[in-house]
Amino acid sequence: MIQIEVAYALAHKQKIVQLQVEQGTNARDAVLRSGLDQEFADLDLAESPLGIFGKSIARPHEHIVAEGERIEIYRPLLADPKEVRRQRAERAAQAKAAQSES
Numbered sequence: 001m002i003q004i005e006v007a008y009a010l011a012h013k014q015k016i017v018q019l020q021v022e023q024g025t026n027a028r029d030a031v032l033r034s035g036l037d038q039e040f041a042d043l044d045l046a047e048s049p050l051g052i053f054g055k056s057i058a059r060p061h062e063h064i065v066a067e068g069e070r071i072e073i074y075r076p077l078l079a080d081p082k083e084v085r086r087q088r089a090e091r092a093a094q095a096k097a098a099q100s101e102s
Helices: 027-034 081-101
Strands: 002-009 014-021 050-052 070-073
Touching (some): 002 027, 027 070
Parallel strands (some): 002 070
Antiparallel strands (some): 050 070
């Protein structure tokens, strides 16, 4: 058996669960065993993107967890970062144009 952690966070609530799993357990199975979906009603453990210490796991069902790893369950993005940057740049350009007209 190995010791791992599974973490999930919302803006107002965070939870880290310590688990003991058998060696050879993959990241997806470990997350499913965490029971965090009981505490966070909208959480889909079978489909949520996962990572280890801030680095995304491309194939969680193939990643074998190691002693001491913290598996993080990621929330879907609310906005596309590229779109947010584009909008910010557009607002800055508009503000600059308005300032130069004054």
